[in-house]
Amino acid sequence: MNHNLTVLQLLLAALRAAHWSHWTSHWQVKGNSFYGDHELMDRLYNSLIEEIDTLAEKIVCDFGYEAVHPAPQAQTMAQLLIPVEKNSGGDPLQRALFVEESLQVFFKAAYNYHKKKDYLSLGMDDFLMSMANAHEENLYLMRQRMNVPRKKMAFNKYNPTELVAQLMKVLNNSGLVTTTDYLKRHRVPQVVNEAWMNRHMVEDFH
């Protein structure tokens, strides 16, 4: 079994499940904020189409057309959606928030796994990073809508990747966009992450 493929298939199913869920929420929202919520869900599910398409094409390119057969994908989607449904108590907005929070976990896990296995082309690296970034915006929209208090995150000095991510956030929130752009352009977060992921190589020298 090729685990690189399994991770990508799982990520594809997660994106398709998110699309399915947000599209359903688009129909199910109701009440005073109906129109705004209906439009918000429209924005969320539509943003996923291009990501799903790109990932599926990358999978077919590397592993052949059998890798994206519909029935196994639908089965995985159902396995992912059933606990989501339980967790959100059937509320379409709660479900959307939970889906976006879960997607961040999937992006991080897929990125870290492929990095470790040395199966991360520059294109895939960029693709996963951009998706995570775009979905952070979705998360922001959902948290604002649901009035979820921002999680207070302490700096984790033992994990440089998280530390750099926090630093980028602080710079961004303080309006220092030129600085964050400069750091991004020079791939500073990626370089730090790579060094952190490959730290065992340095340790091996000792």
Ligand SMILES: [Fe+2]
């Ligand atoms: Fe519609």
